[in-house]
Amino acid sequence: MYVRHVGLTDFRSWPKVELELEPGRTVFVGPNGFGKTNIVEALWYQSTLSSHRVGSDAPLIRVGAERAVVSTIVVNEGRELAIDLEITSGRANKARLNRSPVRSAREVLGVLQSVLFAPEDLALVRGDPGERRRFLDELATTRRPSIAGVRADYDKVVRQRTALLKTASGARFRSDTSALDTLDVWDGHLATYGAQLIAARVALITQLAPEVVKAYQLLAPESRPAAVRYRSSVDTVEAEAAAGTVDIEMYEAALLAELAGRRSAELERGVCLVGPHRDDLELRLGDHPAKGFASHGESWSMALSLRLAAYELLRQEGTDPVLLLDDVFAELDDARRRALVGVASSAEQVLVTAAVADDIPSDWDARRVRIGMREDDDGRTSEVIE
The missing domain is CATH 3.40.50.300 (P-loop containing nucleotide triphosphate hydrolases)
Known part of the structure; x- marks a missing residue:
């Protein structure tokens, strides 16, 4: 191409x-x-x-x-x-x-x-989780353009659900059956689209992880071994993701259960505390997370490894980006x-x-x-x- x-x-x-x-x-x-x-x-x-x-x-x-x-x-x-x-x-x-x-x-x-390498890539290692989520979602969308629609639908649900939570007024809201029913509806939408997005990320990381390991070894052979894994706000999701499980129905059920368990906390704070918008791609060097422990050179090697791994995945699928x-x-x-x-x-x-x-x-x-x-x-x- x-x-x-x-x-x-x-x-x-x-x-x-x-x-x-x-x-x-x-x-x-x-x-x-x-x-x-x-x-x-x-x-x-x-x-x-x-x-x-x-x-x-x-x-x-x-x-x-x-x-x-x-x-x-x-x-x-x-x-x-x-x-x-x-x-x-x-x-x-x-x-x-x-x-x-x-x-x-x-x-x-x-x-x-395309695959982009830029000075801003250091934020993949040193920045907040949003940078790493964006990396995953952009790559997932490049491979499967339909994921863009899932992301857009999920983002819309989070905005609408957050607005509903912000209008909550403590006990009065919690006793309002119609308001709680509306929140139940948005919980269902969040779980539906969130499960699809998590499944796309987990499938991607399963293939990306070995490529990151190889790329990092090439770039920094004397450094500690690199690894990546999916960190979720839901323990069940994280455990299944670690096993490489891509089961949308299971993820949806886990999100619904967590939303029910965290509802009081969400109403108190007025924010969505559950969902893939709270998740992260953890980057590790040896026994430590790269963020906060990696040197400047190691941070660059990790950032480049992510981009090189993305490039290799796209090439393996038959397209030279x-x-x-x-x-x-x-x-x-x-x-x-x-x-x-x-x-x-x-x-x-x-x-x-x-x-x-x-x-x-x-x-x-x-x-x-x-x-x-x-x-x-x-x-x-x-x-x-x-």
Whole structure:
């Protein structure tokens, strides 16, 4: 798989750009802040419908513009597919596939499969559980685009159920039969969608875990062995996940039982205390969790191991994903650079950003695209300097 064409309109610092790309390696070179990462970010957004840098869509739209558009032509086994994605802050994205509108932007998920390596990856190890949950869910969605719908439905249920809990007024609420019946309904929805999401995560981790072990051993052979496991807010779920059990009905029953047992606490606090939105992907080095115990080098090795494992899983399923390397070579020592170069050497397409050309391996045969910045009536905007 490779991207033959990418076009950006009012995406971050780019008012308009059209780039023709080829298989192999392409390096976008330019000083920090000139917009090279925005190109990679746009491709990742089209692949996952999320940014690796911000949690909302508003910053993706160029200042003064009403919307941003990301357009690509993706070639997979000789077949071309055109994707046009329109991003409007505060409103649902619109998308077209081969120039025809689709009902939901989620329908373009899976057309472009990519794996991103970026400095922000350290948050996978050092950040809060939300970073690791997002990693799991994005990868699960890349492999099975239908998971995007499950995630959206689950997030909606959590918001609605949380709003109901926040309006609770102690004993008066608990004696209100209709209100409690409404909460029972939302409990059922949370268990239904939550069980599907947990099952997708557990199935993914079962396949991901051995790849993480192998990748970490490659990156840090002298370090403690790495391991990953699913941590759940529900003991039964965690025990079954450790055994690799993928049983949606069992997970649903366990969630319902836990919701019943934690209802009083949820009413007191006004928050959802049960469900996959409270879970985590635990990363371990030897007998200790990586978070808080890993050195800087070990943290980088663990973060890279997760991305390398994701890349291998996608390749095993028959798709060679596009590799997006966002300014990571400058962050890595020689050993980790060599490991990443080894993976990139066999990829069909690698798109790299670098502040200076010296950050790129000297023996790489790669097309260089220089990124500059100009001042005009629209302010400071990015441009390609051929």
